[in-house]
Amino acid sequence: MKLIVLDRDGVINEDSDAYVKSVDEWIPLPGSLEAIARLCKAGWTVAVATNQSGLARGMFDADALEAMHRKMQRLATEQGGHIELVVHCPHAPEDHCDCRKPRPGLFRTIAGHFHLADLDGVPVVGDSLRDLQAGISLGCTPYLVRTGKGEKTLKSALPTGTQVFPNLSAVADHLLGTP
Template sequence: MKLIVLDRDGVINEDSDAYVKTLEEWIPIPGSLQAIARLSQAGWTVAVATNQSGLARGMFDASTLDDMHFKMQQLVMEQGGRIDLIVHCPHGPDAGCECRKPKPGLFRTIAEHFGLADLKGVPVVGDSHRDLHAGLMLGGTPYLVRTGKGLRTLEGTLPSGTQVFDDLAAVVDHLLEKSR
């Protein structure tokens, strides 16, 4: 199985320091939905792992989050692709949970869902240190995008082996070229 794990905000859709709280605020990054569709069409399994502390903060409810994810899935389907699994952490940063990135709980859930012992070599695409570190804990290969908080993340020290790309479409171009 060719599996990839994507962060959501800042990778697939525009991010906001004020949080993405409504369906109208969920705006895809140009080329991201088509990139996911190209992965699907090439036989990749696509999973999304996203921290959604806006739930714990009362900024939106579970129904609104479901609507955002439904919109994302519908738009990817309109491009001829699919998202195979979406997992999210609903907790705030002080909850002490195991699912909030940079902890590996969401990635463990993805591995278990697909019957994998770990995510060794699986591309993990994010725009922040916490995305990359969470994936690394289960053996994932880190890919940083410059969209979202990516440029800010570049100012720090990246995990060893991190590959940096302009956006998700550029990551997908690289992966599809590499797998030919």
């Protein structure tokens, strides 16, 4: 199985310091859904792992989150792609849960869903250090995109072996061997 794990906000859709709270605020980044479709057509399985502390903060509810994910799925499908699995952490940072990235709980859930012993070599694409840290704790290969918080993250010490790309489309080009 060729699996790839994507962060959501800042990788697939526009991010906001005020949180993406509704289906109307969920706006895809240019080329991101097409990139997902190209990966799917080439045999990749796409999973999304996303922190959604806006739930714990009362900024939106589970129905609003589900509506955003339905929109994401619908738009990916319209491009010819499919997101096989979406997992999210609903907790606030002060909850100290195991699922909030940079902790590995969401990635363990993904591995379990696909009956994988580990995620060794699976690409993880994120715009923040915590996205990459969560994935590499289970053996993923880190890819940082410059969209979302990516430019700010570039100022941090990145995990060894992190490859940096302008956006998700460029990551897809790299993985698919297209110039």
